[in-house]
Amino acid sequence: MPRRSRARSVVLTPLAVLALLGPTACGDGAQPDAASPEELTEVTVGIIPIIDVAPLYLGIEQGFFADRGIEVSTQQAQGGAAIVPAVVAGEYQFGFSNIVSMLIARDRGLPLDLVAIGARASEDVLDDGSGQMMATDASIGTVEDLVGRRVAINTLAGITEVAVRASLDAQGVDADQVQFVEIAIPDMPSALTGGQVDAAVMAEPFTTLAARDGARPLPVSYAAMNAGAPFAGWFTTETQAQEQPEVTQRFTEALEESLRYATDNPDEARAALDEYLDLPDGIGEEVTLPGWDPTIDEDQLRRLAELTAEYGFISSPDVLDDLLAG
Known part of the structure; x- marks a missing residue:
C-alpha cells in the first residue's frame, strides 16, 4: 500500500x-x-x-x-x-x-x-484537454463567426488569451474584434448554456461536460497555438x-x-x-x-x-x- x-x-x-x-x-x-x-x-x-x-x-x-x-x-x-x-x-x-x-x-x-x-x-486542434474553445450557438460554425462575439477565458492576459489570439491570427481573424469575458473554468459550461457567452475556452473535465450539453469544438486551442x-x-x-x-x-x-x-x-x-x-x-x-x-x-x-x-x-x-x- x-x-x-x-x-x-x-x-x-x-x-x-x-x-x-x-x-x-x-x-x-x-x-x-x-x-x-x-x-x-x-x-x-x-x-x-x-x-x-x-x-x-x-x-x-x-x-x-x-x-x-x-x-x-x-x-x-x-x-x-x-x-x-x-x-x-x-x-x-x-x-x-x-x-x-x-x-x-x-x-x-x-x-x-x-x-x-x-x-x-495535444496534437489535435479540435481535442485539447487543457485549452479548447467550445460553442453551443448554431450560428457559430467557423472562427470567422466569432467576430463581435463574447468569448469566455479564465483570466485576461494569460495563456488562454494568447492562445486565442494566436489561433485566430493564424486563421485570418482579428482577435481585437472578439470580446473577452473573464469566467472561472468550472462556470463555463453553464455560462454557455445560459447564454452569458457565445464561446468559451475551457479545460477538462469541463470540456466533456459542455460537450454532453451540446457544445462543439472550434479550431481555437492550445494545440492550435503550438501543438504538443x-x-x-x-x-x-x-x-x-x-x-x-x-x-x-x-x-x-x-x-x-x-x-x-x-x-x-x-x-x-x-x-x-x-x-x-x-x-x-x-x-x-x-x-x-x-x-x-x-x-x-x-x-x-x-x-x-x-x-x-x-x-x-x-x-x-x-x-x-x-x-x-x-
Whole structure:
C-alpha cells in the first residue's frame, strides 16, 4: 500500500488574492528546511481545479511526497494570475500556473522560478484537454463567426488569451474584434448554456461536460497555438529555492515522479479527478488528458515567450531566461 500524505484543499477567494498584494508581497513564507524522520514538512500549493493538476493528487495518494518528508496542502484559485501573487507573498510555497502568467510576473520583477513543466498541449486542434474553445450557438460554425462575439477565458492576459489570439491570427481573424469575458473554468459550461457567452475556452473535465450539453469544438486551442508544446508549469520563488533548497528539491523530485506516474498510468490519473472535483459518474473515463512530461525544454518554451511579447504582455521574449535561471 502506498503511503499517503494528507492533502487539504482550500478555495482562494478574490478578496484573499487582493489581500496578498499588500505590504507582505515580498515575504518568503519560510518554514524549517529539513523534516525529521518523524515529521513531515508542510507545504502549501496553489492549484487550478482542472485536469492538469491531477498528477499532484495522484502523487500524494501514491506517497511520493510523504516518502520525501513532505505533507501537501492545496488551495484552489481561478487561474495562475491569482496563484502567482500568493506564492510571491509567501502564502504558498509552490504553485501551478500557465507559463504566460509566470512570464508576466517575471517581467514585472517578481522572482519566480519554474521547477517543472506541468502540462502540454495535444496534437489535435479540435481535442485539447487543457485549452479548447467550445460553442453551443448554431450560428457559430467557423472562427470567422466569432467576430463581435463574447468569448469566455479564465483570466485576461494569460495563456488562454494568447492562445486565442494566436489561433485566430493564424486563421485570418482579428482577435481585437472578439470580446473577452473573464469566467472561472468550472462556470463555463453553464455560462454557455445560459447564454452569458457565445464561446468559451475551457479545460477538462469541463470540456466533456459542455460537450454532453451540446457544445462543439472550434479550431481555437492550445494545440492550435503550438501543438504538443508546454503551456503550464509548477513554480516557486527565488527566496523559497534559496532559503529552503532541500525542501524545494524534495518537492520537485516528488512532483516529477508524480507527473511521470500519471503519464504511465492514465486510468489512475482519471480517477484522481474525484479527489478535488465533484463530477457526474463516468466523466473521468471520457476526458482528454494533457501531456505530463515534466522536462523543461527552453526551445519549446521560446515560441510561447515570443507570442506573449508579440501581443504586448511582456517587454521581450528574453524574460524567459529569467524564469529559467533557477
